[in-house]
Amino acid sequence: MLELWVLLLLLSCIARKIDKECTIKEIPIPHEWYQPGDLIIGGIASQFNYQVHEQTFEKYISHEMFEFTGMVAKFYQHPLTLAFAVDEINRNPKILPNVTLGFHIYDTYNDDKMTYRTTLDLLCKLHRYYPNYECDTKKNLMAVIGGLGSDTSFHMAKLLGRYKIPQLTYGSFSSEDKDNSKPPSFYRMVPNEAHQYVGIIRLLRHFGWTWIGLFAENNNSGEHFMQEMEPLLFQHGMCTAFKEMIVNQGRWNTRENLINLLSNVYAALIDSKVNAFVLYGESMTVISLTSFLYLGNHELLENTSFRWVWVMTAQVDFALGAIQRFWSLEFFQGAISFSVHSQDLLGFQTFLTNIKPNWTQGDEFLKDFWEIAFDCMLSNSQETFEVDGICTGEEKLDSLPGPVFEMHMTGHSYSIYNAVYTIAHALHAMYLSQSNRRSKMSVGKRDGLHGLHPWQLHPFLQRVSFNNSAGETVSFNDNKEIGSGFDVMNFMVFPNKSYSRVKIGKVDLDALEGKELIIDDERILWPSRFNQVVPVSVCNDYCQRGSQRQKKEGEKFCCYDCVPCPEGKISNQKDMEDCIKCPEDHYPSKDQVECILKTISFLSHEEHLGIGLVSFTASFSIITMVVLGIFVRYRETPIVKANNRDITYTLLISLLLCFVSSLLFLGQPTTVICFLRQSAFGIVFSVAVSCILAKTITVVVAFMATKPGSSMKKWVGKRLTNSIILLCTLIQASICTVWLAASPPFPDLDMQSQKREMVAECNEGSAIMFYSVLGYLGLLSLISLTVAFQARKLPDSFNEAKFITFSMLIFCSVWLCFVPTYLSTKGKYMVAVEIFSILASSAGLLGCIFSPKCYLIILRPELNKREQMIRRMK
Template identity: 55%
Template sequence: MTDPFQVPYKCYKTGLLIIGVIATQFGCVFDEIPFREHPKTNFVDEIGVVLKKYQHVLSLEFAVKEVNENPKILPNVTLGFHIYDSFANARMTQQNTLKLLSSWKRIVPNFSCDMQNGLIAIIGGLDSDISLNMAALLSIYKIPQIAYSIFAPVKNPKIQLPSFYRTVPNEELQYTGIVHLFLHFLWTWVGIIAADDDDGEKFVQVLRKMLYQNGVCTAFSEKTPVLSHTLEMLQAFESIQSKGSLITNSKVKVLVVNAEPQTTACLIWLIYFYSVSENSAETSIGKVWIMTAHWDFSSQSEHRNFNIQVFDGALSFAIHSSHVPEFTKFLQILHPNPKKREDFIRVFWEKAFNCSLLDSSEHGESNNICTGHEKLENLPGFVFEMSMTDQSYSIYNAVHAIAQTMHKMYTFRPKLNTIMDRVRVDRPFFQPWQLHRFLKSISFNNSAGDTVSFDENKELQAGFDIINWVTFPNRSFLRVKVGRMDPQASAGQVFTINDEAITWHSMFNQELPVAMCNNKCHPGYSRKKKEGEPFCCYDCAPCPDGKFSDQIDIDDCFKCPEHQFPNRDKDQCLPKIVNFLTFGEPLGIILTFLASSFSLLTALVLGVFIKNKDTPIVKANNRDLTYSLLISLLLCFLCSLLFMGRPQTVTCFLRQTTFGMIFSVAISCVLAKTITVIMAFTATKPGSRMRKWVGKRLTNAILLASSLIQAAVCAGWLCTAPPFPDIDMHSLNDEIIEECNEGSATMFYCVLGYLGLLAFVSFTVAFLARKLPDSFNEAKFITFSMLIFCIVWLSFVPSYLSTKGKYMVAVEIFTILVSSAGLLSCIFFPKCYIIIWRPALNTKDQVIKKT
């Protein structure tokens, strides 16, 4: 090539106003230029044509054709275009951008002697790197640049690139859509694949942060090498193959791919290497691929030999687009014109149909001659689509935005003559930088009915479509629109998706794929973090006692309301049962029967003693004291009934105080009887002064003094903190305890302590008097009865404290009955035996007989 700046592929259409375009369709290898040589461009090899991207050029031609044929837009003014290829190369991008800015087809910066150039705006590029390479030059001249790249070339293009516009939405909306998609399908364990460059790094950082904030874990984030041509791809075989975990990791079912061409090309090679090394079909991979809006499905010529069913059921985001019916008709009549040197269509036609045009000896790959009757609709979808893709739709909107802006400028001229409305002029009388005022505020409806306008960041005010890709064994496919991310929709409708319209990969048997680190925790369980693992990986721990969980995958179990308790599975709450000791339940019946029986027995004993009141054995040891003891024992048995039934104010008020007073009287009687025995024997000794103490005065004094002390304690209890009915919600998990709150636990234990003191004194005195003559002495019986009494009440304290609810009440009733029965049996049964069955022993001679 003699011209150091000659470019092999370009496309040109004359017009009064020219739209410059930097497309990306061809891939070439360029030689290295040492600094000692004059700058030049030599192509070493042409490595391929991205066939599907030729539609970008066709959508631009179609949009220009629409504008020129529409009398309502720019009347008497024709639009033209000048297209160069970027070759995905920074040097070629800048070189061809300079060609658009220069005259006479030579690069002469800052000088234009051909005023008929008419360049008004430039469209491009496809990715952020190409866009930035273009913007570096165009921003100097303030020429509007409308890009259709998914990622902005800089962090803040509004400030850093004031002449930069994009006919795509803000990429943040795409991140939000991916997060919404994962949350919708409950996918929490995903992988990320991106290129090892600035765009890939940005994609991974932003997405991982948003996923983490929404409870989604990243199993891995893998970087693919940036490879410029097939030779590097083959040389990087080992590097690519080492990333086999991306597709062999069976736990990671969902992979999100930043699907710009470099990454998808590397991914396809990776899948190919895996299928070869594992000797298995690619379709066995069984993943859900989530692709970004870069996704072109078949952006590499190698796809001709690639099994596209690997991507069956994939979901991708795409710039929102609508069907343009006239575009299909435009494609149906499209053929290369042999009279025109149209580089793009000639190369595309030969590559797509694998034939050679008659006047071509360079591009054809076979001896087949193109007949001229080839039709684009006969090409498989992975090579070329008849419907306008989202990227082509963006270019289509960009052309119309420029045309509408120019039309608005021509009609909005309050201080200028309207010469353009009457006569045709040979050149525009304005500069490209004047478009910005109108372009940034332009708003119109295109032929598909969509509103086209730019937001404050000079980005398209539109959303993303969610596409489901359905593939077939014959290498055909369907593009099904299943959802939308619409930032201008009402609340709750920003993200919409139709689950029933989605076709999943055949390995999932049309069931929703599961993407989790582990199985969900069912109701009745809560999540327990695994040490050293991401928060999405956890164990399931059963809810502790008293708690429940009625949801899936909760972090902690909840307490039931106070009036409810967890069921056996701990997945719901049930109403608590009211707990109190009733007369009708088996335990209540037994205790009532025992109390009634002992009361009746005590009454019978009292009747026997009254009937035989004049016998020596009854008269011995103070007959009145015996009657008092029997009556108090009778009342002890009956007072146990106060503890049964639903607690009421009166019963709670009387329970412990009545029991304490009656037992104090009973034990005081036992103490008085024991002291009477000792005093009687002491008084019988010659010269004893104890005779004056023997009699009723001593016993009454003991009985009255002992009882008054307990009465004072009970009175103080009732006056300061009396017992009252209460409800205990917490002691038992599944029951509500209705009980008598003692008011003051201190006073309660003071009453019991005083009873214990009386019992201990009685036991001690009786024990000291146990060796008195048997025929007169009942101290042995009293000793034994008090021993039983003390053992029972010492056992009562731990038993009482270790039980809850009605069983606590039952323990106290049982203790009262057993201790009272011990006094009754040990003191009175031997006497009853003599009175009833051995009356011969009940004589005065037997009573006074010495052993």
């Protein structure tokens, strides 16, 4: 029905009958402030006045009477700023010379119908309006500035867009909640509101607030804000404790409506654990919220124990109406608000100071503003409401408290100032372009002005770029928006009910990554209950270091329990979602709050185990050398001769090398040691075992050769033994050569086997080749054991088979036990197991084979004679 009414008015405005007498009854004209000029800038100040159904409170609030009809004095700075900017331009000979800018300002009364009415009124006439007739001189309207709120701006755009008249809005609001396609004549003097959403998220993350309460004005913009913010909060690990819509005073229509609103808002504030609230709204939202709290429990406003941190969007302003001017705003002490960027302009405060009730005849708002702002009555006033006295007309605006009127230029006023200059510069560029094309046209003559149309201004507006009087560059981006970002302000209230806003940071999405939000924490004044400590707003207490979150069933993810970190993990920060695993070269501390660097561990010569193994190695090496010395000294005795001296010497030397090779396994591994360790061990042990095999085969062949007609006589001698030793050793050497050539061992750190140590070891390079060396050595041992066992019953005087059998049993037993023990041992003890196996098997061979011979040579020399050996054979 509203749209049809607009269409009828629009049609009546198009129908022009200038020569006819106006006979239709005059429609009442709303408040208008105008200044004539060659070119007109229209301004529609949304929410300049506000109206409420008085009977709502007169009927249902019995203990007090409220009058909620009147002007919001604080917003009067907006039209004053427009007048200030126009006056500057008209006095500046460099912009639009010989052209006077004029303006018309209308109030919408916070009403949709009045928005359409005042927009049509601006389009169609100068002073009076008659449907179907145009009875006055046509204005030369070139652009419109407004409105402050989203509803007002989009209602205006529906009409202005039809005429392609440029519309420059100065309020921060979202366009997505209206038409998906913005009118081509729609320009924004503020950054995109989506930048605020990012700024809010960054701000909440900066202070670690994850449990958030959302308040939004109950309109399309508020609903859009809720729809956008909740997913963003979720994506960044935050949750909403509640979401409440605030109805502005103009829509408090019934007692049930009011009581329901009071109970919802009041309960959300009192019963919640939230310490951080995000408030989205428009210029009247603080008035509505303060009224809610005052009506619900006015003591709440004074109680310092009920103080929270409010995060407010740029459209919210700290303003109070006439009846609320004596209420305190301490409830919002410490609030953090996003604000449209502004600068104080030279001469603006002087301009405000000189304002008097009779400063201009065209300002129909000034009388109402003066009486409401100073709570007095002008001598010619017809108002009947109760005031303190008569206005003298000499009152000063700078004596008013901040909630009533501000002397510093607000962000919205700064946007209006830039909007006026944007239009002026665009007009100037358009005139220059017209004059270049039509050299006969004079820029300052009215004939030329009447030839211009508003739609011609768009190309120049889109390209406009200039520096304002504050030295800041003003230009539109591709989306017809000013991209200067938002200021972050901190709200400070003083005992005299005045307040100030301190800039503590800024939001600039064009900055480098990580610098989009800059906050100076030192400048923030927090609510008194927090004692200047950053407030905490979480569903439950932070999890301490050493623990992690565990989700509570049936609740939002921001509500959780705290459980200790699993073994092997730490949490070095508070409130971590998951514990982290330490790097391989670190291990968790006992309280699981930090990772400690593991120490490098290896079997050293200096520790007790290493000293013991070195001692055993030295002892066995000395014994071996003593035995070798005995056999060299008594090399001409029958026992030494009978057991093949060359093989005996080779065996003793190889056993000595076996003992010495164990030292390669001590100390921190190096590239050379790793390269030699296993191959040297494998080769020298192969020599030792092949010597034993050769001795055993020699005994067997010798006895077989004594039989009559035996063909084995040709095998008796050194050729057989040397061939056996050489062949067996070459096979092992070939395996080691392939191993070292293809995948040689190398120094490595084992970080897994020990919790607090990194074991320095030799990585075998190829496990297959390593076990091939051991396997071949085992095969050689089993062959020697088998041959020795078969020859154990040969005559004792020449036979070593019994001793060899016993020694090989020990040798095989040691290395059979070695494999499972080695695989089940970790760290440096694996090296100790291998050294012990080397020493034990070598000592077994040395003791079992050579101790009986040494006994005969040293202690029973009488038995070490040829006659005794022959006698024993018989």
